[in-house]
Amino acid sequence: MDKAHGKFLQEAAELMDDLEKAVLRLEQAPRDKEQVEEVFRVMHTFKGTAKMFGYDHVGEFTHHLESIFDDIRRNKQALSDEILTLALRSVDHIRALISQRDHVPAAHAEMLAQVKRLTASNNTLVKAPVAPTAEAGKLYLIHFAPHADFMRDGSNPLYLLEDLAGLGEIHLRTYTDKLPEGALNLDETYLYWDILLYTTRDVAGLRSEFMFVEDQCELRIDEASDRNLLQEASFRELLFQYTERLSCELIEVYVEKDTVKTADAVHEQRPAHQRHDSYQTIKVTYDKIDKLMNIVSELVTTQARLSLFTGSVRNQELEEITENVEKLVRQLRDEAFSISLLPISHLSVRFERLVRDTSRALSKQIRFETIGGDTELDKKIIENLADPMLHILRNSMDHGIELPDVRERNGKDPVGTIRLKAYYAGTNVILEVQDDGAGIDKQRVWQKALQLGLAHATDRLSDHEIYDFIFHPGFSTARQITDLSGRGVGMDVVKRAIVNLRGEIEIESVPGRGTTIRLKLPLSLSIIDGLLVDIAKAKYIIPLSTIDKCYAVDRDAVCPDMNDLIVLDGEQVPYVDLRSIFRCQGEKPEHVNLIVARQDERKVAFAVDRILDEYQAVIKPLGKIYKDQDFASGATILGNGAVALVLDTNRLMEL
């Protein structure tokens, strides 16, 4: 569970980043309903995650915070500056809460109270003059010093102040230093004020309050801040301690300092080791890694050119330099490459959650284990693997693992086990999902295959071939359609997803003992081993992983005839002449090479002019405008700088 906890911390940190970003964006566009939704969504997601990992007080806090935004979403409450500020402070607060799992900071009660206060359904205070308009308010600093004869025409400063107080939240500071030593003249005014007012009125609106007395007083109205500082305890404290006249500068200094102080406070609340950790990893956008990989692969090809040139020059010093460059480039390539890899455990938290929820829904008891979670795969593969893997797991839980009483009757542990096992095999990664469930009923698969006309009753097929029917579109043997799986969409989609990743999938099953689904995936999508071939003087790469065997034959053997079949090793194999498919002109060579590619049980021979070499290709996308030419899965840059297309044999078979 420790790893899961770490994963939660990371996820929480990311969600808080997202929330912060969303709130800030909302502040920019307060009328944007979608942005409100976004804030609400992130809060909601986070609430669920927090509760799941036992951070109940964080979940509760987030729940109240979420309610505010739910009210805004439903137009029950207007968005105000106060709410936005509170939301941002809440983000900091939640971060502090998470970093101290067992210790609830003293500020928690106060924060919670503040959040609760702003929930419209709890409170009518929000309907006070500040909030009902959607506009954000501002804090104004008003210097108001009535002339001595202010009251002569019947004006009363107290009435004015009362009116001001009705416009929003107010803080008054009354100065008495002009009071005379002796007796007071009751007709004269000696007092003057600094007024802090948080209101949605603008300066002109405020000035209009003083319309009738403007020439009987000194008046200055300044915008002090966008924030309602009057809500902030530290500011109130400052007002209490500070006895001089108020100025905008003072407030400015406070706002800046406060941000720093708040930041400091958050830092201090983090345990020391975690602060250390946050500098151990840095977050880099995938774009940057992509760029780095591009430069590295360019360097690799440039280096190949250099080696080519050095070989032709015969200069010992140059040879030494080239050799060093080669070594460094290889190291750089490996390091850069490893940056783009992610461990499988990246996914397993999601899997764990799924197993937990699903097993409850199915009234089954299932244990989920991960072995080799640190096995790394290319980020793009990991991303595209999540959905098919979730589907495989759902299948195992739904169809594989039996109900506890059934298991007990069969002498098994009532708690079923699903094991995710990952390991390296050469340049591939193998992922296995093993369950100790009922296994697949071969007879039923066979019957269903016959029923669907996928096989003939007279066919003699291996177990492997029979299990393969499961990947056929529309194939499902589940007797009962459940919510989870069994709608007959699924395993074919899973298979397609895996094949698109240039991977393979196979099933092994022992009745009564369980099923293993094995995925074989390439380490990376960006580098492949291939054969460099020549077709009508153009160079192409064919991925080695799909190649079964190569043959050299006479040109006459592949002249188009009736059936486009060729006999290889006593077996009839359909062939495709890439020259004609690519509509190449020119004389054909005397001999051609046949490359037999295998896709499942299907074999197709591709005729090329010549096989030149093995080649490790860095694959680059061809770009959107070649989307109709998808038989080329990409392109690579050869040692001489020329571009060669990388062919996708599966798509070629479909041409």
Added chain:
Amino acid sequence: MTQSNGYQQQVVGDSYLTFMMNREYFAVHVNKVTELMEMLPVTGVPRAPEYMRGVINLRGAVVPVIDTRVKFSLPGVADTIDTCIIVLQVEVEQELLKIGAIVDSVAEVIEVTSEAIQPLPTMGNKERTRFIQGVIKLDSKFIMILDVDKVFSNEEYIDLKQVQGETIQ
């Protein structure tokens, strides 16, 4: 022209890169141009439309190149020493892509105030002229400003003769 960097254009006018095809002048806004390349070896992509000449290696990135002559239904010619690739930033389905355009030769960068750009005659067939943003009349030359996004994100051929028929009347 009218949409991009509004402030600058009012002061000094916009810059356009002019180039030639079939002895006619064309222009593209310099904001759309990322670089100019001498002709590079092009790797053909089979089964693609004829105007899609193939892909080039642009310092490690694979960039598609368009044979602009073919795209504009002009007679094809062999590449010469003047043949150039203008690498353009083109918006295709809301995504910015780099696309190389092969042209006969590149002329110069000119600065044009918006007044000097004449709109297209409206009476013509709009369908045929929507690739042209306007016409610059410079000395005795007519220079057609291409709407790069429309020209190069589109899969169809443009019949330049018809476009010219509509424009220069």
